[in-house]
Amino acid sequence: MKWLGVRHTPRIPILPLNFVRIASRRGRKRALVAVAHSLLVTAYCMLKAKRHYRDLGGDYFDTLNKEQIQHRLVQRLGKLGFEVTLTATSS
Numbered sequence: 001m002k003w004l005g006v007r008h009t010p011r012i013p014i015l016p017l018n019f020v021r022i023a024s025r026r027g028r029k030r031a032l033v034a035v036a037h038s039l040l041v042t043a044y045c046m047l048k049a050k051r052h053y054r055d056l057g058g059d060y061f062d063t064l065n066k067e068q069i070q071h072r073l074v075q076r077l078g079k080l081g082f083e084v085t086l087t088a089t090s091s
Helices: 014-026 028-049 060-064 066-079
Strands: none
Touching: 014 028, 014 060, 060 066
């Protein structure tokens, strides 16, 4: 990633995670096209706004809609035969 001029961050980049997320639902070929589309849109926006690339990070989708993720995971565990009670942590 040095040739892109992107500064190294310890976070996992969003594009490979996006590929894995889409490939699990749609397949590898469609995921590849979707990630290529994301790259083109990102490059266009960077050139238009004259800004550097800023990676959102691997946890971007997790923080986008926490309630929906909680509901989905509770439903998934329920299907596996678990009873789930959620308690918020103080952090």
